[in-house]
Amino acid sequence: MGKTTIPEEELMHPGHIACLGCGGGLAMRYMLKALGRRTIVSVPACCWAIMHGKHPSFALDVPLVNTAFEVTGASISGIRAALDAKGIKDVNVVGFAGDGGTVDIGIQALSGAVERNTDIFYVMYDNEAYMNTGIQRSGATPEGAWTTTTPVGTTGDWKKGPKKNMVEIMVAHDIPYTATVNVAFPEDFVKKIAKGKDIVGPKFYHAFAPCPTGWRHPPEHMVKIAKMAVDSNLFPLFEVEKGKYRITRKPKKKIPVKDYLRLQGRFRHLPEDVIEKIQRGADRNWELLLRKEEFTADF
Amino acid sequence: MVKKVITGNYSLAYGCKLCRAEVVAAYPITPQTTVVEKLAEFVANNEMDTQYVKVESEHSAMAACISASLAGARTFTATSAHGLTLMHEVLIWASGSRTPIVMGNINRAMAPPWSVWADHLDSVAQRDTGWMQIYAETNQEVLDSIIQAYKISEDHDVLLPSMIMEDAFFLSHTTEAVDIPEQADVDAFLPPYDPPEKLDVDDPKGFCSLVMPDWYMEFRYLMYEAWNKAKKVIYDVVEEFEQKFGRNHGALLDNYRCDDADVVLIAAGTSAATAREVVDEYREQGKKVGLARMRFFRPFPADELRSLAKEVDSIGVLDRSFTFAHGGAFYTEVAGALYNSPSKPMLKNYIAGLGGRDITPATLRGLYDELLQMKENGPGQEIEWVDLKDGAPHGEVP
Ligand SMILES: Cc1ncc(C[n+]2csc(CCOP(=O)(O)OP(=O)(O)O)c2C)c(N)n1
Numbered sequence: 001m002g003k004t005t006i007p008e009e010e011l012m013h014p015g016h017i018a019c020l021g022c023g024g025g026l027a028m029r030y031m032l033k034a035l036g037r038r039t040i041v042s043v044p045a046c047c048w049a050i051m052h053g054k055h056p057s058f059a060l061d062v063p064l065v066n067t068a069f070e071v072t073g074a075s076i077s078g079i080r081a082a083l084d085a086k087g088i089k090d091v092n093v094v095g096f097a098g099d100g101g102t103v104d105i106g107i108q109a110l111s112g113a114v115e116r117n118t119d120i121f122y123v124m125y126d127n128e129a130y131m132n133t134g135i136q137r138s139g140a141t142p143e144g145a146w147t148t149t150t151p152v153g154t155t156g157d158w159k160k161g162p163k164k165n166m167v168e169i170m171v172a173h174d175i176p177y178t179a180t181v182n183v184a185f186p187e188d189f190v191k192k193i194a195k196g197k198d199i200v201g202p203k204f205y206h207a208f209a210p211c212p213t214g215w216r217h218p219p220e221h222m223v224k225i226a227k228m229a230v231d232s233n234l235f236p237l238f239e240v241e242k243g244k245y246r247i248t249r250k251p252k253k254k255i256p257v258k259d260y261l262r263l264q265g266r267f268r269h270l271p272e273d274v275i276e277k278i279q280r281g282a283d284r285n286w287e288l289l290l291r292k293e294e295f296t297a298d299f
Numbered sequence: 300m301v302k303k304v305i306t307g308n309y310s311l312a313y314g315c316k317l318c319r320a321e322v323v324a325a326y327p328i329t330p331q332t333t334v335v336e337k338l339a340e341f342v343a344n345n346e347m348d349t350q351y352v353k354v355e356s357e358h359s360a361m362a363a364c365i366s367a368s369l370a371g372a373r374t375f376t377a378t379s380a381h382g383l384t385l386m387h388e389v390l391i392w393a394s395g396s397r398t399p400i401v402m403g404n405i406n407r408a409m410a411p412p413w414s415v416w417a418d419h420l421d422s423v424a425q426r427d428t429g430w431m432q433i434y435a436e437t438n439q440e441v442l443d444s445i446i447q448a449y450k451i452s453e454d455h456d457v458l459l460p461s462m463i464m465e466d467a468f469f470l471s472h473t474t475e476a477v478d479i480p481e482q483a484d485v486d487a488f489l490p491p492y493d494p495p496e497k498l499d500v501d502d503p504k505g506f507c508s509l510v511m512p513d514w515y516m517e518f519r520y521l522m523y524e525a526w527n528k529a530k531k532v533i534y535d536v537v538e539e540f541e542q543k544f545g546r547n548h549g550a551l552l553d554n555y556r557c558d559d560a561d562v563v564l565i566a567a568g569t570s571a572a573t574a575r576e577v578v579d580e581y582r583e584q585g586k587k588v589g590l591a592r593m594r595f596f597r598p599f600p601a602d603e604l605r606s607l608a609k610e611v612d613s614i615g616v617l618d619r620s621f622t623f624a625h626g627g628a629f630y631t632e633v634a635g636a637l638y639n640s641p642s643k644p645m646l647k648n649y650i651a652g653l654g655g656r657d658i659t660p661a662t663l664r665g666l667y668d669e670l671l672q673m674k675e676n677g678p679g680q681e682i683e684w685v686d687l688k689d690g691a692p693h694g695e696v697p
């Protein structure tokens with residue numbers, strides 16, 4: 001067996017109540033492996049508000065505070081301020097929030113925390129909808145997806161328009177470090193989070209985390225689908241450090257987005273022309289990313 | 300001890316500094332702005348050793364205070380009107396997570412129509428959020444109440460947040476001579492915050508986690524018990540404060556010349572200061588009038604009101620806000636507390652001073668005159684809007 005760089009210590013234990021094949025569960029597990037015990041986590045309303053267990057059960061080995069849906073950025077600002085007031089410097093403060101709690105209702109508090117250059121980690125686990133409330137669309141739901149509030153119906157009323165580009169929104173804040181991570185690539189995931197420990201200021205991670213329940217695919221396909229999102233260039237793995245782009249995986253053989261889409265019930269209804277549009281979007285974004293990497297190479 | 304001539308807002312800032320708040324998170328709004336500016340100045344000049352989080356909204360200010368408090372820090376914020384009401388969700392979060400945050404609120408009217416002047420609706424609308432509420436009458440009381448509030452809130456029998464109210468402009472921007480206590484005396488009175496539980500990497504726990512219906516009520520009942528214990532803690536702290544600093548602003552209900560009074564007016568905030576003058580004037584004329592100042596609206600002084608009810612024939616309740624219920628909030632709650640009391644004086648509700656309209660001695664004389672006649676004449680119109688313009692409310696408002 002090959003050697004892995006992933007720490008063996010588990011800080012997330014059995015007893016959590018994630019669905020079978022939950023990508024968000026792995027995201028927390030890898031994040032904690034990367035950061036270790038000296039970590040405080042703030043979690044807003046989202047699936048993870050439930051997943052660590054109902055009172056008095058608690059599946060994690062780090063302190064965690066549940067907060068209101070839209071306040072993650074403010075909550076971690078408060079924790080950091082309290083630790084600073086007490087002179088505690090060696091504790092990581094992490095906001096761990098869903099896509100809805102980040103790109104929609106929590107974007108203001110996050111923007112404020114990043115603008116204030118708060119020394120925090122923020123991990124958005126992206127399952128591309130409001131899953132905890134039963135699969136409603138969020139600003140991170142991709143074009144073409146069925147959700148319960150984009151129900152297709154008889155009129156083709158699926159999600160229209162692209163998802164918000166959170167990493168670019170963070171880059172526009174001049175954030176010291178931001179990266180995409182994906183639960184199908186744990187080594188890359190852990191490495192990028194661990195890297196943040198040496199960077200003072202805000203670190204934002206966009207973590208791709210499929211949801212079998214909401215995406216309508218069998219739980220055992222979760223990692224495969226997450227990997228295909230990268231290999232189809234729909235979700236490239238890269239990081240931006242002080243404005244410098246670096247792509248951390250360049251797929252050797254690009255797969256068509258169609259292969260990724262057709263494994264998921266949420267895209268079942270899509271006509272050919274929309275699939276082509278999604279393909280063009282992925283190609284364009286990949287090209288743009290390559291150029292950004294080239295353009296910022298000597299930053 | 301130094302005496303400084305300062306505004307109510309500076310009293311808030313000096314109070315926060317004397318209490319050594321470790322984390323301040325705040326956002327500006329008229330008429331609170333000079334609080335956040337003064338605190339910024341203290342921090343910038345190293346007169347205060349504080350982490351000052353200059354958040355992007357009041358909602359975030361309160362959220363940051365909650366998490367900072369759960370991490371073990373003494374926290375402070377200040378706001379007003381739209382800022383306070385924006386916080387509503389997180390105010391409930393603060394009390395539910397048992398964080399002893401102390402906040403200054405400048406009572407300002409809610410829009411629309413826009414108004415920046417005194418009115419109590421902003422805080423009255425937060426009466427169900429689980430915060431203690433102190434309505435101050437003077438700038439001295441503002442400062443002293445902060446010191447008292449931390450001591451009450453941080454008591455392990457209580458662990459509930461407190462907000463201290465001052466009337467917009469009447470206190471926030473009006474200067475008064477205020478005794479600023481010595482730092483050493485405040486330190487001796489108020490030890491550092493020592494929470495029973497906190498976010499601690501050496502003792503990892505989950506805070507505010509989901510509870511099923513089999514436990515939720517018990518969590519709320521624990522808060523109810525804390526409320527009941529808070530009343531005793533308030534009396535103790537007020538007494539200890541007087542011993543240490545020589546001042547007593549009253550505990551829950553601040554009774555003034557009520558002992559042998561026939562009629563009493565209940566009021567809160569600066570209108571109580573005016574009422575005191577009128578009481579003195581009427582007492583000199585031999586009229587048996589008194590004032591019961593609602594110092595704490597939360598916890599609600601139900602027992603104190605029942606004792607008062609034994610002594611008097613008529614009570615007028617002045618509300619500087621209107622809550623679209625059967626009368627103002629103070630009125631309905633006073634009536635509720637007296638319903639099961641053996642003595643039931645006649646009650647009347649006066650709605651006055653909304654949106655910063657002056658509540659003058661002449662106005663209050665009118666109310667006392669009516670109260671003095673009430674035993675003979677009855678209460679008349681139960682809920683009366685005082686000093687409306689001629690023609691209103693039936694006429695047209697330009
Ligand atoms: C102010 C507020 N509005 C709405 C909700 C209801 N709510 C709870 S979780 C949630 C969706 C969360 O979606 P996301 O952030 O993507 O996390 P996920 O559930 O997908 O893990 C919503 C809408 C809430 N808790 N608070």
Ligand SMILES: [Mg+2]
Nearest residue numbers: 098099129131
């Ligand atoms: Mg989601």
